[in-house]
């Protein structure tokens with residue numbers, strides 16, 4: 001069984017979409033094996049997204065990610081990393097396939113409802129950023 005980190009971003013949490021998004025995961029056979037609601041500081045968002053620091057949108061993106069509560073979760077299941085990326089859809093909701101979370105719930109390329117780890121290696125690092133092993137219950 002794989003684990004992946006998922007974040008429901010401020011735009012989706014503020015529109016009360018947590019349950020609707022969680023049901024997408026569960027319907028697809030992924031299990032929410034850890035979950036918490038929190039608000040990042042801007043410097044915590046900058047640390048989490050450090051890999052993007054050279055990109056033009058880094059400043060505004062980190063401001064946005066700390067603009068309100070998020071829901072952080074660990075999803076578990078077979079091929080969880082890829083499965084979640086498929087459920088999320090393309091980064092820009094306008095280009096995401098019909099029926100994906102970002103197509104259905106995203107507002108813009110930045111306010112695109114969800115984050116999901118893009119590899120098993122990154123998933124382990126990202127899960128460790130938000131959760132201790134004690135908080136993950138399979």
Ligand code: GDP
Pocket residue numbers: 052057060061090091109110111112114115116118
């Ligand atoms: P992801 O793996 O699909 O989330 O995409 P990336 O790793 O490339 O980007 C991380 C996040 O930065 C995305 O989910 C968007 O919220 C945001 N982002 C990506 N590209 C852009 C862009 O061109 N402009 C802005 N404003 N935000 C972007």
